Amino acid sequence: MPGVIMKDLIKRYGDVTAVEGLSLQVKPGELVSLLGPSGCGKTTTLRLVAGFLKPEAGEIWVGDRCLSSPTTVVPPERRRMAMIFQNYALWPHMTLAKNVAYGLRFKKGISTADRARRVKKILKLVQLDGLESRYPGELSGGQQQRVAVARSLVVEPEILLLDEPLSNLDANLREEMRFEIRRLHEAFGITTLYVTHDQGEAMVISDRIAVLHKGRVVQVGTAEELFQQPRTRFVAEFIGKTNLVDGVAAEPGVVARGSLRLRVASADLTPGAPVAVSIRPHEIQLVGDPEARALGENGENRLRGMVQRVSYLGDAVDYQVQLDGSDVILRVAAPPSLRFNPGEAVGLAVARAACIPLTEGGE
Ligand SMILES: Nc1ncnc2c1ncn2[C@@H]1O[C@H](COP(=O)(O)OP(=O)(O)OP(=O)(O)O)[C@@H](O)[C@H]1O
Numbered sequence: 001m002p003g004v005i006m007k008d009l010i011k012r013y014g015d016v017t018a019v020e021g022l023s024l025q026v027k028p029g030e031l032v033s034l035l036g037p038s039g040c041g042k043t044t045t046l047r048l049v050a051g052f053l054k055p056e057a058g059e060i061w062v063g064d065r066c067l068s069s070p071t072t073v074v075p076p077e078r079r080r081m082a083m084i085f086q087n088y089a090l091w092p093h094m095t096l097a098k099n100v101a102y103g104l105r106f107k108k109g110i111s112t113a114d115r116a117r118r119v120k121k122i123l124k125l126v127q128l129d130g131l132e133s134r135y136p137g138e139l140s141g142g143q144q145q146r147v148a149v150a151r152s153l154v155v156e157p158e159i160l161l162l163d164e165p166l167s168n169l170d171a172n173l174r175e176e177m178r179f180e181i182r183r184l185h186e187a188f189g190i191t192t193l194y195v196t197h198d199q200g201e202a203m204v205i206s207d208r209i210a211v212l213h214k215g216r217v218v219q220v221g222t223a224e225e226l227f228q229q230p231r232t233r234f235v236a237e238f239i240g241k242t243n244l245v246d247g248v249a250a251e252p253g254v255v256a257r258g259s260l261r262l263r264v265a266s267a268d269l270t271p272g273a274p275v276a277v278s279i280r281p282h283e284i285q286l287v288g289d290p291e292a293r294a295l296g297e298n299g300e301n302r303l304r305g306m307v308q309r310v311s312y313l314g315d316a317v318d319y320q321v322q323l324d325g326s327d328v329i330l331r332v333a334a335p336p337s338l339r340f341n342p343g344e345a346v347g348l349a350v351a352r353a354a355c356i357p358l359t360e361g362g363e
């Protein structure tokens with residue numbers, strides 16, 4: 001089972017640079033998501049890997065084979081890959097079994113019996129056995145989705161490329177299918193590139209996530225690494241909700257914004273350099289004014305503010321708190337057992353470790 005290596009890929013459409021120096025390695029048997037907003041180059045990257053597009057620069061390697069470079073492009077049917085397209089289509093006039101067998105149309109030297117055996121095996125794995133003679137119109141959205149997955153798996157590809165495969169499904173089914181895709185990946189262990197713009201989906205499905213922004217990979221890591229240690233503003237805001245406080249590096253381990261001074265997780269900042277600090281709403285502890293003095297005995301940040309807005313969300317209460325003597329408003333997610341009202345003075349405490357300085361780039 002080989003992995004995939006993408007090296008310094010560039011792809012332009014006329015004046016538009018869709019992929020701009022993209023590098024990424026997918027290890028053998030790993031599932032890596034390409035996560036990013038609409039237009040950031042996800043589909044283009046997948047099509048480069050599949051061999052439908054030729055890069056202007058850069059290379060794509062699978063194991064020890066170079067499949068794409070500006071001078072050579074091995075055609076898609078010789079890549080031992082399968083791709084599910086963003087708007088995958090099943091043939092409406094073919095039964096489920098025929099739709100799946102269609103995946104084998106380019107495979108030479110497979111007997112009819114072998115073909116039937118393979119289709120049967122794959123349908124059992126995606127839990128569609130017994131429905132072989134149904135037409136797509138007679139299947140639910142999730143079942144149709146599984147037919148598309150079965151059709152790509154039946155060729156026993158070395159690499160699986162999935163482009164937003166759950167986008168046609170309603171919200172509940174999407175969530176269920178996340179676990180289904182993960183289960184299938186664990187059953188088959190095929191090296192997989194999975195495209196999505198949904199961070200929750202990427203977090204459930206992936207071994208690692210590559211965050212794409214304007215045609216580049218800005219950070220790669222596990223869901224936890226990206227959430228806890230974002231390196232750029234873009235990643236901090238794209239993976240979960242956060243507060244960003246723009247300031248300037250002061251003495252070691254401190255970022256200042258006017259009279260506000262935040263002790264942050266890293267001491268290694270260039271004095272005078274602009275730094276944004278990311279603070280997750282659930283990392284901020286909120287207490288009533290009388291208790292505020294008791295906060296933060298152990299080197300935490302102690303702040304005071306005034307509640308501006310309160311939104312009850314069921315499992316948490318979302319507060320917007322204006323800090324005293326500052327233009328900064330922080331979002332705080334507190335347990336519903338704590339209740340403060342707009343206009344109330346409160347104390348806030350944030351551990352140094354929860355104040356993540358974002359040092360890379362302006363975005
Ligand atoms: N055939 C094309 N001709 C010209 N420009 C294109 C073409 N295909 C894509 N683009 C442009 O290239 C950029 C990247 O497109 P791409 O389809 O890779 O984005 P994406 O990340 O898959 O977006 P989405 O989440 O909306 O599917 C976009 O600016 C898009 O408009």
Ligand SMILES: [Mg+2]
Pocket residue numbers: 042043044086
């Ligand atoms: Mg796309």
